[in-house]
Amino acid sequence: MTGTITFEDVGMCYRLHRERVRSLKEAVLGGFRHLREADELWALRGVSFEVRPGEAVGLVGANGSGKSTLLKLAAGVLRPTEGRVRVEGRVAPIIELAAGFDPELSGRDNVFLNGALMGRARRDMARRLERIFAFAELEGFEDVPVKNYSSGMYARLGFAIAVDVEPEILVVDEVLAVGDERFQARCLERIRALLAGGTTLFLVSHQMDQVAEVCRRVLLLHRGGVCHDGAPADAIRRYRELQGFTPPPVARTG
Numbered sequence: 001m002t003g004t005i006t007f008e009d010v011g012m013c014y015r016l017h018r019e020r021v022r023s024l025k026e027a028v029l030g031g032f033r034h035l036r037e038a039d040e041l042w043a044l045r046g047v048s049f050e051v052r053p054g055e056a057v058g059l060v061g062a063n064g065s066g067k068s069t070l071l072k073l074a075a076g077v078l079r080p081t082e083g084r085v086r087v088e089g090r091v092a093p094i095i096e097l098a099a100g101f102d103p104e105l106s107g108r109d110n111v112f113l114n115g116a117l118m119g120r121a122r123r124d125m126a127r128r129l130e131r132i133f134a135f136a137e138l139e140g141f142e143d144v145p146v147k148n149y150s151s152g153m154y155a156r157l158g159f160a161i162a163v164d165v166e167p168e169i170l171v172v173d174e175v176l177a178v179g180d181e182r183f184q185a186r187c188l189e190r191i192r193a194l195l196a197g198g199t200t201l202f203l204v205s206h207q208m209d210q211v212a213e214v215c216r217r218v219l220l221l222h223r224g225g226v227c228h229d230g231a232p233a234d235a236i237r238r239y240r241e242l243q244g245f246t247p248p249p250v251a252r253t254g
């Protein structure tokens with residue numbers, strides 16, 4: 001069904017190349033060369049779940065637990081080493097700053113580039129240009145190469161493009177944290193409007209209040225596996241337990 005994301009026993013293994021200096025004896029005998037060793041790192045292993053059309057699912061976990069890797073698999077940017085990822089519907093990924101952007105090109109040309117990456121015709125994107133720059137509040141920056149944008153401006157443009165193309169699945173990685181508070185509020189408002197229209201949302205965030213506000217279900221990742229899948233309050237409590245974190249007491253007034 002359109003808007004569905006299915007992971008079946010998914011594993012993702014990265015190859016890491018590490019440089020190791022040989023011992024003095026090895027170096028003298030073999031010449032001063034660095035030895036390259038290939039190590040495997042399983043960022044995800046045995047991950048299975050299904051996100052149904054119109055669901056708003058949060059993804060939380062400590063740094064390095066595999067959240068971005070999981071989103072990149074859902075967005076089709078990565079292919080799993082093992083298992084199966086099935087995505088039915090048009091995905092608009094807002095993955096990481098500058099993903100899908102060419103820094104040398106102008107903001108306008110990057111809109112066309114991003115549109116093409118999401119399978120949109122140039123004519124279609126031309127029709128959307130003005131609205132995209134208006135939502136991003138970047139009028140006047142259409143012809144500036146995006147390498148001269150600030151990180152917040154990048155994030156604004158990326159978000160504005162993704163939400164304008166009416167995606168069936170919106171995949172959002174942490175970018176909301178980059179925009180200023182007012183822009184974050186506008187992004188959340190737009191996300192809610194898309195959810196009301198039936199868009200599926202997959203959201204990574206370290207801001208637990210944001211996750212609890214937008215999502216009805218949360219997956220908690222721990223060392224590359226899903227260790228909780230359920231109501232946001234329970235997942236957030238487990239997450240904090242795993243981190244050994246107790247939120248500070250709320251200050252009382254009056």
Ligand SMILES: Nc1ncnc2c1ncn2[C@@H]1O[C@H](COP(=O)(O)OP(=O)(O)OP(=O)(O)O)[C@@H](O)[C@H]1O
Pocket residue numbers: 014015016041042043061062063064065066067068069070
């Ligand atoms: N391109 C890559 N090559 C090698 N290892 C990688 C690559 N990308 C991620 N990793 C490793 O995979 C693991 C999971 O990384 P990932 O970025 O998915 O975590 P994350 O939960 O999104 O972290 P964060 O909260 O810091 O963004 C980490 O150990 C990381 O070092």
